[in-house]
Amino acid sequence: MRITRTADYGVRIMTRLAAAPLGTRMTVAELAADSQSTAAFTGKILQRLVGARLVVSHRGFEGGFELARPADQITLLDIVEALDGSLCLNECMPKGAGCDRASSCGAYGVWLRAQEALAGVLRSQSLDQLAVAEQQAG
Amino acid sequence: MRITRTADYGVRIMTRLAAAPLGTRMTVAELAADSQSTAAFTGKILQRLVGARLVVSHRGFEGGFELARPADQITLLDIVEALDGSLCLNECMPKGAGCDRASSCGAYGVWLRAQEALAGVLRSQSLDQLAVAEQQAG
Numbered sequence: 001m002r003i004t005r006t007a008d009y010g011v012r013i014m015t016r017l018a019a020a021p022l023g024t025r026m027t028v029a030e031l032a033a034d035s036q037s038t039a040a041f042t043g044k045i046l047q048r049l050v051g052a053r054l055v056v057s058h059r060g061f062e063g064g065f066e067l068a069r070p071a072d073q074i075t076l077l078d079i080v081e082a083l084d085g086s087l088c089l090n091e092c093m094p095k096g097a098g099c100d101r102a103s104s105c106g107a108y109g110v111w112l113r114a115q116e117a118l119a120g121v122l123r124s125q126s127l128d129q130l131a132v133a134e135q136q137a138g
Numbered sequence: 139m140r141i142t143r144t145a146d147y148g149v150r151i152m153t154r155l156a157a158a159p160l161g162t163r164m165t166v167a168e169l170a171a172d173s174q175s176t177a178a179f180t181g182k183i184l185q186r187l188v189g190a191r192l193v194v195s196h197r198g199f200e201g202g203f204e205l206a207r208p209a210d211q212i213t214l215l216d217i218v219e220a221l222d223g224s225l226c227l228n229e230c231m232p233k234g235a236g237c238d239r240a241s242s243c244g245a246y247g248v249w250l251r252a253q254e255a256l257a258g259v260l261r262s263q264s265l266d267q268l269a270v271a272e273q274q275a276g
Contacts, residue, residue, distance in 0.1 A: 106270070110214060125248045
């Protein structure tokens with residue numbers, strides 16, 4: 001029950017983009033260095049963030065990556081779900097494979113509450129708050 | 139970010155043991171049938187629950203498995219952690235591999251709060267409550 005390395009580094013990359021002045025475009029090399037990762041892994045994560053419409057890619061001489069919308073309109077849950085898929089604590093959950101015991105299962109409601117508690121914390125945290133916290137901590 | 143099949147079925151088995159009258163010993167075959175699993179998989183889970191001291195195994199003619207302590211003294215978190223290991227939402231968490239960025243990371247505190255929210259729900263649910271909920275739902 002753990003987020004993937006992809007989601008972990010995706011949050012680092014998004015936080016770095018959010019900390020840059022509005023309109024700044026950053027290269028894969030810059031983002032890889034800042035998130036202490038390789039260019040190959042960073043590039044793959046950026047592709048998926050572009051696919052999820054959280055990041056926009058610009059080609060050409062002054063190209064690079066920037067957030068697709070202001071950081072106060074992106075939550076930590078948006079980023080985790082873009083990279084790890086919808087939160088699904090157990091396969092019986094609404095977005096899971098389903099389970100024919102769900103209607104008679106004593107645990108179903110608890111799994112659902114636990115998943116919602118987890119999602120609630122991630123949903124309450126906006127990317128701009130993360131960037132501020134990182135600047136204060138660093 | 140999902141519990142394993144082992145933990146899912148482990149909760150089914152523990153709930154079944156909790157629903158039986160005090161002192162009842164159940165066989166692997168009975169527990170496998172009740173949790174809609176195979177005897178081999180059920181046996182493996184039971185071995186791990188015995189190792190975690192949540193279940194006691196008795197040998198012999200009137201042998202079988204029973205809870206190691208009353209169901210109101212076992213939480214859903216106890217069962218999940220016995221089978222999936224300590225909750226660890228990200229490798230930087232206290233029981234994870236660690237991360238040298240933890241002190242300057244904006245997300246660290248949020249991962250910790252999210253993990254605690256999840257753990258809190260699982261810790262607040264005792265096995266006897268689960269067994270009652272299952273009987274009412276079934």
